[in-house]
Every structure is written in C-alpha cells, then in structure tokens.
Amino acid sequence: MHTDNRKKIxxxxxxxxxxIALRILLEAQQFLKVILVVSQPPSRSARGKGETPSPTHKLAFEKGVPVLTPQSAKDPEFLAAIKALEPDLCVTAAYGNYLPKAFLEIPKYGTLNIHPSLLPLYRxxxxxxxxLADGVSQxxxxxxxxxxxxxxGPIAAQEEYELNNSIKAPDLLNILFEKGAHLLLKTLPKLFSNTLTAHEQDHTKATQADKIKVEESFLDFSQPALTLHNKVRAFAGWPNTKxxxxxxxxSIEMKIITTRVSENLTNMKKGDLIFTQKSLNICCGDSQILEILEMQxxxxxxxxxxxxxxxxxxxQLKLNL
Structure with missing residues (x-):
C-alpha cells in the first residue's frame, strides 16, 4: 500500500x-497536503438572504478541502479537532482571529504566518x-x-519589494501575499529538514500598524499634497478617502479614488480649486497641487x-473648508 509522506498542513x-496564498500552496501538492482550511465565519448578506463564505472558504470547497469556521480559535471543540488531525504545520495569512497558546502548541513544526511588511516594522x-500612508519607498x-x-515571533524568511508612488493598497496586498506564499514554499524544505535558522526580531525597532478606522478617511486639504496622495493610495479599496x-x-460628499501630486505653476492659493484638461486641481496646505483624476x-x-x-x-463647485 502506498504511504503518503507529504507534510500535513x-x-x-x-x-x-x-x-491567493492558499491557491499557491495547493499547487505544491507533491510535498504538501492541505488537510484543512480554517476561515472566519461566513458573512451575513446585506439583505439578510443567506450567508457568504469567505474567498478561502470558497476555494477550499471547490478543491474538496474540509473547512472549519469557528467564531473563536479558543473554542475547545475547534482546538480538539485540530489536535486530532495531528498537523505538521499550520500556516496563517490574514486570518483575522487571535491564536491562543493552546493552538500554537499543536503543530509539530509550529505555525508560520505570512505578514506583508518587513518586520519588526508595521506589526x-x-x-x-x-x-503607503507613510509614503515609504520600500x-x-x-x-x-x-x-x-x-x-x-522569530523571522524565518523575508523579501524586500520596491514601491513606486502610485501603487494602491489592494494591488500591493495581492503582490505581497503572492510573493509571501512563494517565499514560504522556498522556506519549508529547510524547516522540514531541521536546517532552518530563524532570527529574533529587534523588538526595539518595532512599529505598529493599527486597524484603519472609517473616521480617518476624510482628506484635510490644509495638509501637504503628498500626504493626501499617499492617504488616497493607502485607503483605496476600503474605506476609501472622501x-x-x-x-x-x-453640500456633497465625494470619494477621492485616484490622485497625483503636481507643482503649483499657476500661483493658486490654499483651498483654491480649478479644473484642467484631465483633473480637478486643489491647492493644499503646502501650496502644492493635488490632482484628482477619478472620483465617485x-x-x-x-x-x-x-x-x-x-x-x-x-x-459652481467649491471646497468645503
């Protein structure tokens, strides 16, 4: 009888x-076997008609992989179910639930997380x-x-990514999780052969990346144009800037979707607003121009x-100051 020697994930x-990350791991079936997918519970649809499973839940269902959706990863029944599976490794990617110590003790090789920053920055x-809001170039x-x-936790692998000043959050998230899944696959052979050297983070250099709040989404045109442009990129997708x-x-409220920064060549004053051929131009707090290219x-x-x-x-269109 054929023995399945693949590592259970x-x-x-x-x-x-x-x-995106799960899809890449499922393509590595030659040495990995994804035995379970865990996702946040399905979301209630807006009109109360049924529930919508998460993207990972849907993919797992398509590929015939069992799914669990506990309200909390501390749930004793959930922990017992994971323990019974005897996984070699757990992998997390934007899961959204806190994992207790009792969970982390279960997998033989531990739990690896794909995190889209160069830790210890932006925990x-x-x-x-x-x-993106900070305007980093890398x-x-x-x-x-x-x-x-x-x-x-200790870092098993890292990969840098250079940024241009127009990429928006949804596109960058997709790129980094795809890169992260490929980096994970390159790292696993070392982990499974016990040749991986993970290094402790320098906790003194840690910075925090707090959850985005809707209240932050208003643009204050007394700020510099570049600050506002970076915020538009950062908040793209959700909650957007307005x-x-x-x-x-x-009075109308408008979402600002795509912008760029240009020099003030026409001596506009702060708060001035004019249309040019392709954009709505607003003079910001530093007297530079925020060009609005798309709005909603x-x-x-x-x-x-x-x-x-x-x-x-x-x-007549004016800025509400």
Missing part, C-alpha cells in the same frame, strides 16, 4: 489575499495601508513563527475628472 486565512492589522513580506504576542464639496450651495459620488460609479466636469453643466 492546516491553512488559516479569510480574505481574497489569503485565497498589526493594517501594515500595507500604514506603510516594503516587503515576512514569514515568521506565530507566538502569543502579535507579529513578534472630501466635502459645495455644489451650487449644496454617493451611489454612483467611479468617473474621471473630465466626465465629472462635463456633468456639472456650469454649476
């Missing part, structure tokens, strides 16, 4: 970026968004061992600044 992840829930992905403290405008004495009115589709201007039909 339990994968924990929830959103689209985790689905926490929103590493990509916070890095980030990367870390493969680390999960410990009780968030994102503080601003308040005055249209013929009526409430309940409408994303449109270009050109289409927005055409739709104004002579109405």
């Amino acid at each position: 339990v994968f924990l992840g929830t959103p689209q970026v985790a689905e 926490g829930a929103s590493p990509v968004q916070r890095a 980030t990367g992905v870390s493969i680390l061992f999960s410990v009780a403290a968030m994102d503080a 601003s308040s405008f005055n249209l013929n004495n009526e 009115l409430p309940g409408k589709k994303v449109i270009s600044a050109v289409d927005f201007q055409n739709g104004l039909r002579g109405k």
Whole structure:
C-alpha cells in the first residue's frame, strides 16, 4: 500500500489575499497536503438572504478541502479537532482571529504566518495601508513563527519589494501575499529538514500598524499634497478617502479614488480649486497641487475628472473648508 509522506498542513486565512496564498500552496501538492482550511465565519448578506463564505472558504470547497469556521480559535471543540488531525504545520495569512497558546502548541513544526511588511516594522492589522500612508519607498513580506504576542515571533524568511508612488493598497496586498506564499514554499524544505535558522526580531525597532478606522478617511486639504496622495493610495479599496464639496450651495460628499501630486505653476492659493484638461486641481496646505483624476459620488460609479466636469453643466463647485 502506498504511504503518503507529504507534510500535513492546516491553512488559516479569510480574505481574497489569503485565497491567493492558499491557491499557491495547493499547487505544491507533491510535498504538501492541505488537510484543512480554517476561515472566519461566513458573512451575513446585506439583505439578510443567506450567508457568504469567505474567498478561502470558497476555494477550499471547490478543491474538496474540509473547512472549519469557528467564531473563536479558543473554542475547545475547534482546538480538539485540530489536535486530532495531528498537523505538521499550520500556516496563517490574514486570518483575522487571535491564536491562543493552546493552538500554537499543536503543530509539530509550529505555525508560520505570512505578514506583508518587513518586520519588526508595521506589526498589526493594517501594515500595507500604514506603510503607503507613510509614503515609504520600500516594503516587503515576512514569514515568521506565530507566538502569543502579535507579529513578534522569530523571522524565518523575508523579501524586500520596491514601491513606486502610485501603487494602491489592494494591488500591493495581492503582490505581497503572492510573493509571501512563494517565499514560504522556498522556506519549508529547510524547516522540514531541521536546517532552518530563524532570527529574533529587534523588538526595539518595532512599529505598529493599527486597524484603519472609517473616521480617518476624510482628506484635510490644509495638509501637504503628498500626504493626501499617499492617504488616497493607502485607503483605496476600503474605506476609501472622501472630501466635502459645495455644489451650487449644496453640500456633497465625494470619494477621492485616484490622485497625483503636481507643482503649483499657476500661483493658486490654499483651498483654491480649478479644473484642467484631465483633473480637478486643489491647492493644499503646502501650496502644492493635488490632482484628482477619478472620483465617485454617493451611489454612483467611479468617473474621471473630465466626465465629472462635463456633468456639472456650469454649476459652481467649491471646497468645503
């Protein structure tokens, strides 16, 4: 009888970026066997009609891999189920639930996490968004061992990634989780042959990447143009950035989708607003210009600044300051 010598993997992840990583691991069937996928519970649909399973849940279902969706990873029944499977390794990617010590003690080789930053920088829930908001020119992905403290475990592998100043958070998240899954696969043979040297993080250099709050999404045009542009990139996808405008004495709130920064060549004053051929230009706190290229009115589709201007039909647009 044929013996299956592949290492048994339990994968924990929830959103689209985790689905990208899971798909890559499932392609390494020659030496890995994903025996279980753990995801956050299905979300209730807006109209109360049934539930929507997460992207990882859907992929696991398609590939015939069993799925568990505990409310909490501390649940005794869940922990017993994991223990009974005797996994060699657990892998987490944007799972979204705290893993207790009792969980971390189960897998033979530990639990590895794909984290989209160069740890110890940007520990926490929103590493990509916070890095983009800070305007960094380099980030990367870390493969680390999960410990009780968030994102503080020893680093098994890291890969750097250079950034341009236009990439947005959803695209960067996809890139980093894809790179992270490939880096993980390159690291596993060393782990399984006990030749992997993981190194402790320098905890004195740790920075935090707190969860994004919707209240942060307003753009304050008294700030520098580059600060606002970086925020637009960072908050793309969710919750997006928004601003308040005055249209013929009526206040409207508009999402700002795509921007770039340009020099103030026409001596605009702070708070001034003019349309050019391709953009809505606003003079910011540092007297530099934030060019808005795409925007979205409430309940409408994303449109270009050109289409927005055409739709104004002579109405007066001002910034609500």
